[in-house]
Every structure is written in C-alpha cells, then in structure tokens.
Amino acid sequence: MTAPDFGPPTELPARTGTAIRMRPGDRIRITNTHGSQVVDTWAVSANDPSEVLSMEHTRRVTGHLHPVTGDHMLSNRRTPMLALVEDSFPGTHDTIVACCDPWLYAHLGCAPGHANCRDNFIAALAEQGLHADTAPNPLNLWMNVPVEGNSVTVTAPLSRPGDHVTFRALCDLFLVLSTCPMDVPPGSGAAPINGADCTPMPVHYAVAR
Numbered sequence: 001m002t003a004p005d006f007g008p009p010t011e012l013p014a015r016t017g018t019a020i021r022m023r024p025g026d027r028i029r030i031t032n033t034h035g036s037q038v039v040d041t042w043a044v045s046a047n048d049p050s051e052v053l054s055m056e057h058t059r060r061v062t063g064h065l066h067p068v069t070g071d072h073m074l075s076n077r078r079t080p081m082l083a084l085v086e087d088s089f090p091g092t093h094d095t096i097v098a099c100c101d102p103w104l105y106a107h108l109g110c111a112p113g114h115a116n117c118r119d120n121f122i123a124a125l126a127e128q129g130l131h132a133d134t135a136p137n138p139l140n141l142w143m144n145v146p147v148e149g150n151s152v153t154v155t156a157p158l159s160r161p162g163d164h165v166t167f168r169a170l171c172d173l174f175l176v177l178s179t180c181p182m183d184v185p186p187g188s189g190a191a192p193i194n195g196a197d198c199t200p201m202p203v204h205y206a207v208a209r
C-alpha cells in the first residue's frame with residue numbers, strides 16, 4: 001500500500017474551530033505542533049447533521065476507554081465514521097469529558113464571551129450551512145484524563161511537539177476540530193489541560209484525498 005499523499009498543512013489557530021469535508025477513504029493528519037494543545041474532535045454526517053460521532057457507541061464496540069490505532073469509531077446510529085489509522089503518541093486521548101462551553105467559563109469566573117469549544121463547534125458547522133443546537137461529547141485529542149478505579153482526574157498533557165494522529169473517513173462527513181481555548185489558571189477550579197502555562201496554541205492538519 002502506498003503512503004497517502006497529504007496536502008500542505010493548514011494551521012488551525014489557537015482558540016478556534018473548523019469543519020473539514022471528508023469523503024470515504026480521505027485521511028486527515030492532525031499534528032500537535034507545540035505538543036501541549038488539546039483538540040476537541042467531532043464528526044458529523046454530511047447527509048444528516050443529527051448523525052454524529054458518538055464516544056458512547058464507540059466504546060461499546062471497541063471495548064476501549066481510550067481509542068487505539070485500528071479502532072473504528074461509530075455514530076449515534078452505529079454507522080462506522082472514522083478509523084484511527086496512526087497515532088504517534090503513546091499516551092491516551094480522552095473520550096469522557098464534555099467540551100468547554102460558556103457555562104463552564106462563567107462557573108470559573110470569566111467574563112462573558114470567552115471562546116469555547118461548544119461555540120466553535122456550532123460556528124464551524126454554521127459556516128458549512130449546517131445547524132446544531134449543541135455539541136456532542138467530543139473525542140478530546142491529547143487531553144490527559146487518567147481514570148483509576150472510580151476516580152477521574154483532568155490534568156496537564158503528556159503529549160510532545162509534533163505528536164500526530166491520522167484518521168480515515170469511513171463515510172461522507174464533516175470533521176470538526178476546536179483548539180480548546182481553556183486558559184484559566186489552576187486554583188480557580190480549572191485544570192491545566194493545555195499545559196502548565198495555560199496558553200492555547202495553534203495546531204496543524206493535512207488532508208489526503
């Protein structure tokens with residue numbers, strides 16, 4: 001099998017979202033350029049935006065709390081949507097924590113209007129002419145959420161500059177990415193999910209069609 005021919009990388013700036021059209025067989029490589037950035041990731045059917053990538057349905061069939069290379073990830077209607085075909089990071093990606101949203105930042109004492117992954121998801125789809133009222137539970141790339149027994153901890157990332165994952169689309173979809181804008185220092189109830197300096201950073205992605 002020949003290596004996929006990725007196009008030039010596109011920067012996704014810190015704190016922003018985008019929706020990328022992918023057809024079956026297309027691949028996308030997402031690179032954690034600076035190593036510290038969590039990327040909230042969703043897939044939405046191009047034919048019906050009410051069909052979305054579902055962590056709950058995926059865990060049921062893969063048997064994995066954290067996705068691993070070779071996993072096929074399902075929609076909320078059990079349609080295979082994405083295959084994880086490459087992952088340079090030996091750690092884990094989170095599937096259980098909700099994305100950040102206006103109410104989280106209000107709870108943390110931020111002024112109204114703080115950028116957030118929920119609004120990034122909705123806005124990215126709106127740019128493609130798709131309407132969403134809310135954001136499904138995302139796949140949180142590189143988000144470090146150790147689970148021990150009945151304890152769930154949200155903490156600083158272990159990923160490294162240049163770590164990357166590659167997904168292959170299994171149906172016609174929009175892949176939605178958000179460079180998580182979390183920048184609230186620990187001590188106010190927040191967790192340093194984007195690194196100890198709490199500074200959101202850009203990432204890069206490239207598509208092979």
Ligand SMILES: [Zn+2]
Pocket residue numbers: 040099100101116117118179180181182
């Ligand atoms: Zn976020």
